[in-house]
Amino acid sequence: MVRRYGEARAALAYRACVGAIEQLAERAGALGDVAFRPCRSLYWASHRRHVRDLRAEFEARGRHGIDVEWCGPEDIEAMYGFRAPAAILSHRAAQVDPYRMAQRLLLRLHRGGATVHDHEEVAELHATSRRVVLRTVSGFQVRARHVVIACGYEGQRWLRRRVARNRSSYALVSDPLPVALLRPLASSLLWETARPYLYLRTTPDHRLLVGGEDDAIDVPARRDARVMAKADRLLQRARKLFPQLPLQPAFASGRHLRRDKGWTAVVRCASAMGAARAVRDGLWR
Numbered sequence: 113m114v115r116r117y118g119e120a121r122a123a124l125a126y127r128a129c130v131g132a133i134e135q136l137a138e139r140a141g142a143l144g145d146v147a148f149r150p151c152r153s154l155y156w157a158s159h160r161r162h163v164r165d166l167r168a169e170f171e172a173r174g175r176h177g178i179d180v181e182w183c184g185p186e187d188i189e190a191m192y193g194f195r196a197p198a199a200i201l202s203h204r205a206a207q208v209d210p211y212r213m214a215q216r217l218l219l220r221l222h223r224g225g226a227t228v229h230d231h232e233e234v235a236e237l238h239a240t241s242r243r244v245v246l247r248t249v250s251g252f253q254v255r256a257r258h259v260v261i262a263c264g265y266e267g268q269r270w271l272r273r274r275v276a277r278n279r280s281s282y283a284l285v286s287d288p289l290p291v292a293l294l295r296p297l298a299s300s301l302l303w304e305t306a307r308p309y310l311y312l313r314t315t316p317d318h319r320l321l322v323g324g325e326d327d328a329i330d331v332p333a334r335r336d337a338r339v340m341a342k343a344d345r346l347l348q349r350a351r352k353l354f355p356q357l358p359l360q361p362a363f364a365s366g367r368h369l370r371r372d373k374g375w376t377a378v379v380r381c382a383s384a385m386g387a388a389r390a391v392r393d394g395l396w397r
């Protein structure tokens with residue numbers, strides 16, 4: 113980050129990240145029951161040639177007060193059971209259920225008198241100098257003085273100029289695993305230096321969530337056609353890293369794609385919220 117943006121800007125970003133975790137902890141504590149968990153994060157070098165840059169990243173984080181530890185291949189193997197040339201272990205990370213947290217925030221707004229229209233898509237937005245009129249796909253109309261657009265990756269639909277291209281990401285969720293086998297995965301977020309990267313984390317009910325295999329597909333039907341192959345690949349990679357885990361992919365809502373071998377997958381996710389919702393609908397209902 114320092115090489116790309118300079119020391120001062122990198123420091124700002126590092127501090128903002130640490131601050132965000134503290135703010136999230138505070139907000140999650142106030143809301144309650146949002147599966148907030150402080151944890152560690154392991155960022156491992158996918159290839160030996162990535163170690164030099166990873167080391168520079170480690171030193172920069174350390175200079176700016178982030179609690180990080182450098183791990184060699186033996187450390188990684190001893191702690192996580194797989195081999196990698198090096199890794200940064202960060203002790204300042206956290207995990208939350210974003211779907212539950214969003215629902216809790218909306219509930220709080222609702223109790224405070226705000227009107228919440230869930231499962232409603234804004235189709236049109238007309239702004240004049242005095243007001244904004246929104247029309248939803250179900251035909252409702254909302255008039256307001258101001259609108260805050262927080263549509264995530266969909267946000268560029270409301271911009272005059274295209275500023276980004278959407279990509280697709282894939283994820284699968286396993287059936288619950290024996291807690292004893294998950295340690296120390298249960299308290300860690302893992303990701304690697306390769307791009308696109310593989311990431312792994314666990315859910316509060318001891319499932320393993322594996323994501324990655326991003327591609328440039330931006331057409332839902334084409335993306336859907338790839339889901340099973342992508343899930344297969346994610347599963348193979350997770351099994352290679354953690355052969356001791358009896359990984360069985362679980363069902364997810366909306367996309368129950370069955371294969372002959374007897375396992376099914378997966379969540380096609382346009383956003384982490386989407387993934388969380390699909391996992392929740394499918395597995396936690």
Ligand SMILES: Cc1cc2nc3c(=O)[nH]c(=O)nc-3n(C[C@H](O)[C@H](O)[C@H](O)COP(=O)(O)OP(=O)(O)OC[C@H]3O[C@@H](n4cnc5c(N)ncnc54)[C@H](O)[C@@H]3O)c2cc1C
Binds near residue numbers: 232266283381
């Ligand atoms: C697979 C995946 C994994 C990720 N993992 C992580 C992670 O581990 N940690 C992390 O920090 N970030 C992660 N991210 C990034 C993170 O999800 C985003 O940065 C974050 O969700 C952005 O939040 P947001 O509120 O801006 O948008 P979103 O969470 O995308 O929310 C936007 C909301 O707006 C709604 N919306 C869109 N268009 C309309 C419309 N026209 N009318 C009404 N509603 C609309 C959507 O349905 C959605 O609910 C991940 C992203 C992906 C895709």
